[in-house]
Amino acid sequence: MKTYLECIPCFMNQALRAGKIAVSDEETIKLILSEVGKMIVDIPMENTPPETGKLIYEKISEITGIKDPYKKIKNDNMNEVISMIPKLREIIDNSSDRLLAAVRLSIAGNVIDLGVNRDFNILQAIQEIMTQKFAINDYEIFRKKLSETDEILFLGDNSGESVFDKILIEEMGKKVVYAVKEQPIINDTTMIEAKYIGLDKIATIISSGSTAPGTIMKLCNEDFKMRFNKSKFIISKGQGNFEGLSNFDAPIFFLLRAKCPVISRDLCVDVDSIILKYQRR
Amino acid sequence: MKTYLECIPCFMNQALRAGKIAVSDEETIKLILSEVGKMIVDIPMENTPPETGKLIYEKISEITGIKDPYKKIKNDNMNEVISMIPKLREIIDNSSDRLLAAVRLSIAGNVIDLGVNRDFNILQAIQEIMTQKFAINDYEIFRKKLSETDEILFLGDNSGESVFDKILIEEMGKKVVYAVKEQPIINDTTMIEAKYIGLDKIATIISSGSTAPGTIMKLCNEDFKMRFNKSKFIISKGQGNFEGLSNFDAPIFFLLRAKCPVISRDLCVDVDSIILKYQRR
Numbered sequence: 094m095k096t097y098l099e100c101i102p103c104f105m106n107q108a109l110r111a112g113k114i115a116v117s118d119e120e121t122i123k124l125i126l127s128e129v130g131k132m133i134v135d136i137p138m139e140n141t142p143p144e145t146g147k148l149i150y151e152k153i154s155e156i157t158g159i160k161d162p163y164k165k166i167k168n169d170n171m172n173e174v175i176s177m178i179p180k181l182r183e184i185i186d187n188s189s190d191r192l193l194a195a196v197r198l199s200i201a202g203n204v205i206d207l208g209v210n211r212d213f214n215i216l217q218a219i220q221e222i223m224t225q226k227f228a229i230n231d232y233e234i235f236r237k238k239l240s241e242t243d244e245i246l247f248l249g250d251n252s253g254e255s256v257f258d259k260i261l262i263e264e265m266g267k268k269v270v271y272a273v274k275e276q277p278i279i280n281d282t283t284m285i286e287a288k289y290i291g292l293d294k295i296a297t298i299i300s301s302g303s304t305a306p307g308t309i310m311k312l313c314n315e316d317f318k319m320r321f322n323k324s325k326f327i328i329s330k331g332q333g334n335f336e337g338l339s340n341f342d343a344p345i346f347f348l349l350r351a352k353c354p355v356i357s358r359d360l361c362v363d364v365d366s367i368i369l370k371y372q373r374r
Numbered sequence: 375m376k377t378y379l380e381c382i383p384c385f386m387n388q389a390l391r392a393g394k395i396a397v398s399d400e401e402t403i404k405l406i407l408s409e410v411g412k413m414i415v416d417i418p419m420e421n422t423p424p425e426t427g428k429l430i431y432e433k434i435s436e437i438t439g440i441k442d443p444y445k446k447i448k449n450d451n452m453n454e455v456i457s458m459i460p461k462l463r464e465i466i467d468n469s470s471d472r473l474l475a476a477v478r479l480s481i482a483g484n485v486i487d488l489g490v491n492r493d494f495n496i497l498q499a500i501q502e503i504m505t506q507k508f509a510i511n512d513y514e515i516f517r518k519k520l521s522e523t524d525e526i527l528f529l530g531d532n533s534g535e536s537v538f539d540k541i542l543i544e545e546m547g548k549k550v551v552y553a554v555k556e557q558p559i560i561n562d563t564t565m566i567e568a569k570y571i572g573l574d575k576i577a578t579i580i581s582s583g584s585t586a587p588g589t590i591m592k593l594c595n596e597d598f599k600m601r602f603n604k605s606k607f608i609i610s611k612g613q614g615n616f617e618g619l620s621n622f623d624a625p626i627f628f629l630l631r632a633k634c635p636v637i638s639r640d641l642c643v644d645v646d647s648i649i650l651k652y653q654r655r
Contacts, residue, residue: 101407105383126382130411
């Protein structure tokens, strides 16, 4: 997905939010906003938003000297979701379609995305999404293709969400390669969080090589690119991965909640819609 | 009111909105955002937000060559509200407190502020505000001081709102000096709109001299400053005037809806609260 004009004020909002998480003094945050403001002229509109996001978060780290400002938030989120696992399993046990319930839970996990919205109530979000109508629903294709596949390439998003992904992976019962970000970027899952959650016990964890808050192919390593190109079943979680991959012709299932007006418009859905979209037709 | 960090992304949003109103090509709007982005470093946080707003809207005019991008919107808004006047008078006629109803209508008019929010339904907004509880309610002081005053200095805000102000002025039945902006800035009322509405028939219209989207004393002309300093009863409409005057010790009644989180926090009220606040204690 290209960068839309609406993304530019959003970049400023993200810089403000990340700046406030990293430091508390107004002067430094003002400096961050000033520096990000100067970067706007060089943002190529044909690039995907996560590519610019990467530059902005790198600038914040450079100014504050803090490499992983979301570390505590990531840990808090993971621990909160981990404590909810029995409840989440209960939701699946009580459902008439276990796979669909696990898919919905995995999308519910996508709500926990501090890059877009800091205010959320996890349990409330889950309850809403378990019954929300899909705006794009390729679940039947998902179920059929899943039954025909041996291996899944699963593109993780944020760290709290990865706990939900673990439940979906268990429910699917297939061999999974779980791709994480190369280094900390916003609240995205890296190797550290994936291992903390125990994803390494049920999947092969690899780094995509991407240092952006999304899967940006030109930033990815050769191993990932090879796996991506060979894969017959890819699950892509969240907005950042969608933004990076929406123009690729590949067997991708996008699982996300469309949280911003730009992505919603790109997908022709309302804001806050839930999506299970198969990319290849 | 000082500029808060949250104002900075909001400036970018305002620039985007105004840019889209002025022109339609992405390249020019991107240029506007780039130029406004470069301005952030020079924004003094101790200045009021309308002072920066002025620089931003001037930059947009400079880039697009359009001095009054909101001209059509202002006209449409005024005509829409003018067509509603019989209905508005009916609301007052059917109220148990005519003055309070006119005050509430005048605040309802403040919702028509395209600098902050483009999407609104006038009639729905009016109906809500006619029954909404005031978050700050100095109406009793307003009524008492009004009965003791001979002349009111009324600081207008946007042009659609000025039609509502006209009804309040008629209802108050006092001599009124109605201050407008020196030249077009967003959708604020200037001499042209004030005369179009017919405010010159019931009040003395003066220019405050301010070229910002708010009453910024250091931009005001000597005549206005003299009137302001001598006045015993000032009505200040809207956010921009509040932002410019909130630190002045003067007999001002602020009538507004707090539409943004920053002003709401400054006033210690919820977003979308309606306010009738007497400044001098």
